[in-house]
Amino acid sequence: MSTEVRQMFSSIATRYDVTNEVLSLGIHRLWRRKAVRLSGAKSGDAVLDCATGTGDLALAFKRQVGETGRVVGTDFCKEMLDSAPAKAEREGLRVEFQVADAMALPFADNSFDVASIAFGIRNVDDPVKCLSEMARVVRPGGRVVVLEFGQPSGFFGALFRFYSKVVMPRVGGLLTGNRAAYEYLPRTSAAFPAGDRFLALMEQSGGYKEKVAHPLTFGTSYVYVGTVR
Numbered sequence: 367m368s369t370e371v372r373q374m375f376s377s378i379a380t381r382y383d384v385t386n387e388v389l390s391l392g393i394h395r396l397w398r399r400k401a402v403r404l405s406g407a408k409s410g411d412a413v414l415d416c417a418t419g420t421g422d423l424a425l426a427f428k429r430q431v432g433e434t435g436r437v438v439g440t441d442f443c444k445e446m447l448d449s450a451p452a453k454a455e456r457e458g459l460r461v462e463f464q465v466a467d468a469m470a471l472p473f474a475d476n477s478f479d480v481a482s483i484a485f486g487i488r489n490v491d492d493p494v495k496c497l498s499e500m501a502r503v504v505r506p507g508g509r510v511v512v513l514e515f516g517q518p519s520g521f522f523g524a525l526f527r528f529y530s531k532v533v534m535p536r537v538g539g540l541l542t543g544n545r546a547a548y549e550y551l552p553r554t555s556a557a558f559p560a561g562d563r564f565l566a567l568m569e570q571s572g573g574y575k576e577k578v579a580h581p582l583t584f585g586t587s588y589v590y591v592g593t594v595r
């Protein structure tokens with residue numbers, strides 16, 4: 367499974383940012399800012415962004431923690447990471463990027479104040495293992511922040527399902543040449559535990575003493591915040 371996921375992201379890597387911008391209508395920027403705010407990260411903190419892809423959330427954290435803070439972005443797909451250092455440099459931000467699997471993080475226990483993962487946990491083979499790894503590398507009392515799609519209900523939910531199942535694959539396919547990747551997105555989002563069911567996964571991982579789910583944009587996405595034991 368993970369080999370196919372890596373190959374899929376590798377095939378869309380160079381078009382990922384523009385497609386993200388178009389398909390989310392720019393809203394992903396607001397969601398990332400909210401995730402950073404809810405993480406409680408402050409100036410001088412050390413932050414790990416797992417499955418960072420092209421690095422947008424890592425850059426948002428770097429703006430928050432400032433010169434004295436340390437931000438590391440990791441991903442298991444080298445092609446997704448390729449554009450990240452140049453993006454950081456354009457903004458004059460110093461962020462470290464390295465290849466790593468979110469289920470086996472190459473960092474010692476308690477190395478970070480905050481760890482995050484945006485639209486990545488749905489793609490890992492074992493989300494509970496990933497949640498316990500993220501808790502392991504964060505100090506007790508630090509936070510783990512997960513940004514992931516939800517399953518909105520009611521009229522907005524119907525609209526969102528139409529958009530994600532009909533519009534996204536067509537537009538994503540046109541922009542990247544890989545329609546299957548943008549069919550994978552709504553399929554996996556619809557099946558992935560959201561809200562309280564995601565908090566249950568956090569509980570199962572054993573790493574968190576407090577867990578809160580914050581719905582965004584009518585439940586289209588969630589920011590989950592866990593305080594590490």
Ligand SMILES: C[S@@+](CC[C@H](N)C(=O)[O-])C[C@H]1O[C@@H](n2cnc3c(N)ncnc32)[C@H](O)[C@@H]1O
Pocket residue numbers: 368371372375416417418419420421422423440441442443446466467468469483484485486489490491
């Ligand atoms: C939808 S992209 C999200 C990228 C970025 N976090 C963002 O918000 O734009 C999902 C990313 O998860 C990465 N990924 C999936 N499984 C992973 C794993 N087990 N370890 C590390 N990265 C993984 C993929 O390579 C891809 O870059």
